[in-house]
Amino acid sequence: MKAWGVLWIVLGLSLWPKPGTASSLPMVMDSIIQALEELEQKVLVTEAGVTASAWILSAKNYSSHNSLHQHLLLKAPSQNTTEPDTHSLSPELQALISEVAQHDVRDGQEYGVVLAPDGSTVAVKPLLVGLEAGLQGRSVANLSSDCLDTCDTGAIWPGLKDAFTNVSSPDAGATLPNDKAKTPTTVDRLLAVTLAGDLGLTFLHRSQTWSPPGLGIEGCWDQLSAPRVFTLLDHKASRLTMAFLNGALDGALLGAHLSRIPKPHPPLSRLLREYYGAGVDGDPAFRSNFRRQNGVALTSAPTLAQQVWEALVLLQKLEPGHPRLQNMSQKQLAQVATFATKEFTEAFLGCPAIHPRCRWGAAPYRGHPTPLRLPLGLLYVHHTYVPAPPCTTFQSCAADMRSMQRFHQNVRGWADIGYSFVVGSDGYVYQGRGWHWVGAHTLGYNSRGFGVAFVGNYTGSLPSEAALNTVRDVLPSCAIRAGLLRPDYKLFGHRQLGKTDCPGNALFNLLRTWPHFTVVEN
Incomplete structure (x- = not known):
């Protein structure tokens, strides 16, 4: 069976009329993996591997409104194709696939997203599109007008390291696009269908002095045990929500991985189970918990800006009547690409992934919180001491957060968990008072x-390097950019300002070597 054929069957099934009853399955990544696994076991795909692609081309709901995906991913139908067995999935899985394979944001809710084991919410469609691009081979597509319908193939990239750190297309330059840059002639298929196209379209005609409403907006599930409804925290959110960016980045990372490994490709169900679990091929660094860190290595800002520009040029050719692309000059498209990339790399990749309170199951604040007068000039580092062991999974970190909140509210008598933020060893920051x-x-x-605590006792040992980097560099720089923390902020260990051993001898000795560490004068 061709893995990419199974992928398009998943998308294809979503476009069949929905079953009479909605899926009873929870909106979680494990349900998506289950659907893929059943398809891989039951659905017959022709050896040529074209049946699923031909079938998806006949689905009007998908191909008619996404010319970029259609041009770069979908193949022309073959005369020798046969339809797959569309009844191979249970009605529950078919209903689930119907819900998740199209992404949408409307009336304050987000559709087509699932809860992953790491606690993040992921849009399924951009994830699957990235997988498909990788399975077809990461390639460069020509943008010349005389071959828009045919030239969508190119050389498969030689290796993951090269794909992450070197070049993406012949037009990728060392600087961001500008009014002197040449009109692009190619586009990187993988980046175009996962990140570049949507980034460019979202930022068209936006003010270039502030982020578009809702860039990277988080949300809350109706319940964590069996989630069904996802409500955004800002009703003005754009389509570039946190879930969409997570799904697009996961698709780009996994697509790059698939494009460089030899065939036959692994079952997609196994790949996703590893990526949203302990790590692909047992590598704990290559998993969803560290998507942003890996995303920084995936593509440089100049390269991504070039790809956003190239995607917009291609869309302008494919859809000359597009209302947001009409009468846009190459210079204007280059400016949009540069600004969109800057916002994405600084406001998303350059910031830590923070789980909101609803994600870890926070109890309500008791009373009325007092607002801070921002920006602040101080940052205090703590360790929790109890819980003493570092938390390494979303489940354990969330449980630790609930335990600390109960202690602070019920024993200390405080209105809420005391810390502003808590940093786990699972790759995430957890919102306290925020x-x-x-x-x-x-x-x-x-x-x-702001008070930031590491989960664990660091009297004789140190937190993970990823957690240290979050507090030393990523969280402060993100807060400075957002106007929450002053650029000349001072950093203290808790013990410098109170009678306590916090944050532990080992951690405090390290803090003394950090930028912004300040000695308290007696």
Whole structure:
């Protein structure tokens, strides 16, 4: 069986009329993996591997409104194709696939997203599109007008390391696009269908002095045990929600991986189970928990900006009547591409992944929180001490957060968990009181700074390097960019401002070597 054929069957099944009853399965990644696994076991695909692609081309709902995907991914139908067995999936799985294979944001809710084991929410469609691009071979498509219908193939990239760190297309330059750059003639298929096209379209005609509403907006599930409904925290969110960016980046990362490994490709169900589990091929660094860190290595800002520009040029050729692309000059498209890439790399890749309170199951704040007067000038580093072991999974970190909140509220008598943010060893930051409310972390100084705690006891050992990097570099730089923390902020260990051993001898000795560390004068 061809793995990419199974992938298009999944998308194809979503376009059949929905069953009479909605899926009873929870909206979780494990359900998507289950659907893929059943297809891989039951559905027969021709050896030529074209049946599923021909079948998806006949699905009007998909191909009619996505010319970029249609041109770069979908093949012309073959006369020797036969339809796959569309009844191979159970009605529940068919209904689930119907819900998730199309992504949409409307009336404050997001559709086509699932909850992953790492606690992140992932849009399924851009994930699957990235997988398909990788299975077809990461290639460069020609943009010349005389071959728009045919020239969509190119050389498969030689290796994951080269694909991540070197070039993406012959037009990729060392600087961002500008008014002197030559009109692009090629586009990287993988980046175009996962990130570049949507980035460019979202930022067209937006003000170039601030982020578009809802870039990277998070949301809350109706329940975590069996999630069904996902409501966004900002009703003005664009389509570039956190879930969409997660799915697009996962698709790009896994697509790049598939494009360089030898055939036969592994079953997609196994690949996703590893990526949303312990790591692809047992590599704990190559999993969804660290998508942003891996995304930084996937493509440089100049290369991505070039790809956004190239995707917009291709869309302009494919859809000359597109309302947002009409009368746009090459210079204007280059400016959009540059600004969109800057926002994506700084506001998404350059910021830590923060699980909102609803994701870890926070109890309500008791009373009325006091707002902070931003920006603040101080950052205090803590360790939790209890829980003592570092948390390495979403389940354990979320449980630790609930445990600390119960202790702070029920034993200490505080209104909420005291910390502003808590950093786990699972690759995530967990929102405590957050950026806007006074915490209870550093007595006498709570209103002047943010309190950030590492989960664990760091008297004799250190947190993971990823967790340290988050607090030393990523979280502060993101807060400075957002106007929440002053660029000249001062960093302290908790013990410097109170009678405590926090944040532990080993961690405090390391803090003394960090930028912004400040000695308290007696």
